[in-house]
Amino acid sequence: NYTIGKVEIMGDYKPLFTVKKYTGDVSLIVAPNAVKPLVDLINSANHSILVEQFYIYRFFGKKADNPLLGALINAARRGVNVSVLLDSLYYNVETEDEQSNLYTAEYINSISKTENVPIEAKLIDRSNGIEKLHNKGLILDDSVLISSINWNENSPTRNREVGIVIKGEAAGYFRDVFNYDFYPSNRITGLSTGFAAT
Numbered sequence: 001n002y003t004i005g006k007v008e009i010m011g012d013y014k015p016l017f018t019v020k021k022y023t024g025d026v027s028l029i030v031a032p033n034a035v036k037p038l039v040d041l042i043n044s045a046n047h048s049i050l051v052e053q054f055y056i057y058r059f060f061g062k063k064a065d066n067p068l069l070g071a072l073i074n075a076a077r078r079g080v081n082v083s084v085l086l087d088s089l090y091y092n093v094e095t096e097d098e099q100s101n102l103y104t105a106e107y108i109n110s111i112s113k114t115e116n117v118p119i120e121a122k123l124i125d126r127s128n129g130i131e132k133l134h135n136k137g138l139i140l141d142d143s144v145l146i147s148s149i150n151w152n153e154n155s156p157t158r159n160r161e162v163g164i165v166i167k168g169e170a171a172g173y174f175r176d177v178f179n180y181d182f183y184p185s186n187r188i189t190g191l192s193t194g195f196a197a198t
Contacts, residue, residue: 017177024168031149031161035067038149038156041165042071045140049075050178051084052135053151055092057099058107060153068151069104073111076119084108085182087133088123099152125184136163139178144171 029037042049049072060066076082086092086101093102101123108121124133138145147163149155 016180017173020173022166022168022170022173024166024170026167027165029145029147029149029163029165031156032158034149034156034161034163038163039067039071041138041140041143041145042068042075044143045075045080047141048081048139049083050139050175050182051082052133052137052178052181053084054087054132054134054136055099055101056084056086056104056151057153058104059099066151066153068156069108073108073117073119076112076117077115079118082119083178083182084119084121085133085178086121086123088126089132093123122182124181127184130181133181137174137178139171139174142171143167144174146174 029041051072056069057066058069072082072084084105086105088101092100094100095102097103105121105123108119111117112119124130126132136147136149136151138147143165145163145165147161149159149161149163155161
């Protein structure tokens with residue numbers, strides 16, 4: 001038995017995405033001082049960027065633009081296809097909070113519409129048993145970042161955090177997980193495992 005939210009599920013959990021082994025080139029991004037390496041990683045993308053984040057703040061500090069969000073938008077402006085999936089649990093979509101995922105997604109989609117650039121943001125559909133999206137993941141072309149770094153000011157600049165960048169076939173595995181979460185209408189059965197590092 002296991003519990004999702006307030007619902008107890010009977011029986012064995014059968015993940016949709018099974019454990020697999022891959023080889024590839026591995027590098028680290030560590031915080032504090034992780035903003036520039038993350039921006040550089042985003043800037044390295046040529047074709048696509050897929051983002052699953054617990055939250056992305058619009059601003060660093062009082063009103064400074066979030067450079068990670070800015071790098072995503074600039075990638076779209078140079079023709080990279082960018083998809084962003086954010087958590088939709090109540091405390092991440094509060095209308096009273098200007099840093100809410102609700103407003104971040106609206107801002108991203110307004111850039112897409114007004115500038116006609118290939119970027120789209122969604123809040124995760126939690127109707128298929130996903131209680132919350134707690135990932136800090138990023139897939140760029142043939143690389144994937146698996147990380148504990150939140151996209152606010154504090155996490156990459158003051159916290160002790162770590163991220164692993166894997167270049168190679170592993171990115172395809174995580175792309176499949178992302179597409180399962182981003183396109184719920186394509187789901188058949190099962191629950192997404194995501195790619196969280198907590």
